[in-house]
Amino acid sequence: MHEYSYPLVDPEGFEVRLSEDSRIKVFHNEVSLSLKGEIKLPETVKDLNGNRVSIAFEDIDWFYLTEDLTISADIAFLNNTNIAFHPSNITVDFSETESPSGFAPEWKGVFFNEGELIFPIEIHTEVLGLRVDHEERIHITALNNFYVSSGGLNGSIARDDLDWDGSYRGFGGSINSFSVSIEDNTISEGSIGGTITVPFLNEDMSFAITITDEGLQEGSIEATSIGSRTINVGDDNSLTIDIIRGILSYEAGVGKLVLDLNFTFDISGIETEPIPVNGFYITSEGNIGIGSWVDLTDEVNASFHGFSLTLKRVGAGNEGDLYWLGIHGSITWVLSSSGGSEFEAKIYLRKEPLRYDHTQVNSIAVSFENDAVEFSGEVTWFDEDPTYGEGFKASLEFSLKKPSAAGIEGELIIGHKEEGSTSFNYWFIEAGVTGIEISVFPGVSIYGFTGRVFYHMRHSGDSYIPDNSALFGVYAEVPFGSPGPDKGKKYWGNTALEITVGTSGGGSSAVLTGDVYILTSGYPNTSAKIHGGAEITVTTTSFHAGFAVEVNIATLVCASGRDIELHFEESDWHIYIGTDTHPISLNFFCSSSFSASSYLMFYQNGISFGAGLDVDTGRRTWWIFYARVWGGIDVNAEIEYDSPIERFIGNASLEAGAVLGFHYDVWFAEGDCEVLSGEINANLHFETPNPTMFCGSVSARGCIVGICKTVHFDMKWRNGHFYRSGC
Structure with a gap:
């Protein structure tokens, strides 16, 4: 066409x-x-x-x-x-x-x-x-x-x-x-x-x-869309955002809204003037930031629970499913020689919808010092803390430089905790005096005193935590020791008593603890030739006491162990002098070459006891020859009774060995040549009744220049019959 x-x-x-x-x-x-x-x-x-x-x-x-x-x-x-x-x-x-x-x-x-x-x-x-x-x-x-x-x-x-x-x-x-x-x-x-x-x-x-x-x-x-908006993030907390300008960018499929704005906080005791922030970004994936932390062009005034703040840096970011907005600067206390303490807080907000979650505030330190006194302290705030809920902890140390180096230490915790549908207030006060020496009678001086009073809290490890079941408690601690210039070199110790009253009378307890250190380098050094410790706990339903001793005398004898433990309550009681897992041990010459151990345990339906002796010379050398000898014996027994004896079980074991050889070192090789060696092991077991049985095994092994022979024998007697088998 x-x-x-x-x-x-x-x-x-x-x-x-x-x-x-x-x-x-x-x-x-x-x-x-x-x-x-x-x-x-x-x-x-x-x-x-x-x-x-x-x-x-x-x-x-x-x-x-x-x-x-x-x-x-x-x-x-x-x-x-x-x-x-x-x-x-x-x-x-x-x-x-x-x-x-x-x-x-x-x-x-x-x-x-x-x-x-x-x-x-x-x-x-x-x-x-x-x-x-x-x-x-x-x-x-x-x-x-x-x-x-x-x-x-x-x-x-x-x-x-x-x-x-x-x-x-x-x-x-x-x-x-x-x-x-x-x-x-x-x-x-x-x-x-x-x-x-x-x-x-x-x-x-x-x-x-x-x-x-x-x-x-x-x-x-x-x-x-430019201008100010106030976001109510819950619980009388608000965040005001005044947007000045916004620019949208796009890279690798992710959008970013970059804003110049002013933040104003009225959240969890933090109140600020408008904080100018340039380059604050929000991504289409839901992240925020300004490069973690950035310096402010000009300082901004703020307050934290009424204390004056000077803000110098701001930050923003994401942690898991939470946003955080941060402020950093200094806080001014009534008493401070440094012009302010470092302050940093992160305000965490939940996403979708934006809601306040918690505030994390760093520990705030304060200090003061002159020729006569020295003062230092620290304040830590809790907010939605899983252990402490909401509140704060303040600690302080105050010491006199003249005329003597006496000091006062203290701690205050006040808070509120919610547990399920219940909530409660709690508090803790501690005060102590250190650096003193008061003679109470000849040969004994007191080095200080610590007292504690607490409400709805309990002792847990080295700290106190909120506990609604504990109504009230008191604690007193007194360190003591030998007086004079040596101050504790002869001996020193520490004794403490804590009494806790539970709600409705339940869960009440009294705990008395004490430690004594004899022949030390001085108070408060715990390295001693002899150390004894005791703890006695009495509750509304039980009594428990434990005593321990450690001895190290001139490297001749070292002893350690959980010497005595007593426990009594309605459904259980026991008296332990050492235990099978932690026996009383005695090391001669304070080494492992020659040692002995034993234990004796009485409990509600039985008795257990045991003893052992171990010897090990270690490697000994004479010219090119070397030798080692070792051995040990252990015996233990357990008796179960309920009038009369229901069961008896006993065990014994023996181990011995020796080795002799020489060491060679020639131009093409170096090593040990074992000439003679031998080892024997024996195990015996007895139990009665039902069944009545005696059994055991013996094995021996000998070697001459690498040529070895092993002999093994098993035997069992059970209810009148012999068997060629082991236990």
Whole structure:
């Protein structure tokens, strides 16, 4: 098929292509036409693939067409996007005498009466990240002078009622408006508007994307979203955020809203003036930050539970499913020689919705010192602490430099704890005097005193923790020892008594503890030749006492062990002098070469006892020869009784061994050569009654220059019968 192309001079830029099926007939000086082909729009009007757009026609008699015409493709009119326009109800006007309404009769071009503005799902991904959830089409029945002339595409479209679900730069939201004005294929103005839902703020912010002849530009936050908002984060806590400006960026599929703003805190006793923060960001993934911690340009005044703060740094970040906002600076106490103590607090907020969780405050130190006195202290705040709930702990040390180095130490804890549906208050007070020596009678001096009073707290390890079942308690501790210049070198000790009263009388107890150190390097050194310790606990239902002794005399004899333990209560009692797992041990010459151990245990339905002796010379050398001898014997028994004896079990074991050899060192080798060695092991077991049984085994092994022989023998006698087998 042949086509005939005719570039037009008026209107310039258009081209008419006629197919060979077109007919031109002249009869009696009259012309009749039957044309078929297409009209190519100017080169500046292209489709999304960059191809020239054309309009097909068929069986027309002149070029003023208002019939149904087909356009070859959607028209692309926004650079760097795939937004397109699909016209319909097309008028082609190449007439000298007729034109669409509003145009001069001599006007020539293509006029679009209706059309669809097409928004694909991915409007633009690489830079802008603008998308709608579904492909959207705006059908426009009354276009505002939308046409193609010699200069290209012209007209305007404006809609502010779109309300499409979508996202911009990773932030979920909606697209609400679209407008564009085009003159001779050049965009004079335009914009896309919508909202994004911003994590952390948990609010919708309006954005606008400017449209220019180069396409969609960087979006910005609308002025209507700029300004102050106060977020109630619960429990009379509020966070005021005054946004000054906001910039949206997009990288690797993640959006970032960077804000210049002011923070004002009124949370958990922290009250601040507006804190200016530049570069605070919120990502589309729900993270916040400003580069962890940053310095403030100017110091900001604040307060913490009424104490004056000077803020110098701020921080922000994420920890697990919590946000945190931090402040750092100094706190001014009434008494301070350093001009303020370091202060740092992190305020933690739960996400979705933004709610206050807890505040973490560093331990705040305070100090004062001159020629006569020295004072130091520390305050720690609790907030939603899993152990302490809400409250604070304050500790102090005060010492006199003149006339003597006496000191006072103290600690105060006040708090509130919630446990399930119940809640309670608690407190703890401790005061102590150190650095003194008061003679109470000849040979005995007191070195100090410590007292404690506590409410709804109990002793746990080295600290006190809240406990609603403990009503009240008192504690007293007194260190004592030998007086004079040696101060504790002869002996010193410590005794303490604690009494706790439980709620409704239950859980009450009294605990008396004491330690004595004899022949030490002085108080309070615990390295002693002899050490004895005792602990006695009495409760409403039981009595428990334990005594321990450690001896180290001139490296001749060392003894240690849990010497005596007594326990009595209604359902159980026992008296232990050592135990099978922690026997009383005695090391001669304070080494492991020669040692002995034993224990004796009385309990509600039985008796256990045992003893052992072990010898080990270790490796001994004479010239090139070496030798070692070792051995041991252990005996133990257990008697179960309930009038009469129900069961008796006894065990004994013997082990002995020796080795003799020499050490060689020649130019090609070095090592030990074992000449003679031997080892014997024997185990015996006896029990009665049911069954009555005696059994055991003996094994021996001997070696001469690496040639070894092992002998093993098993025997068992059970209820009158012998067996060649072991136990």
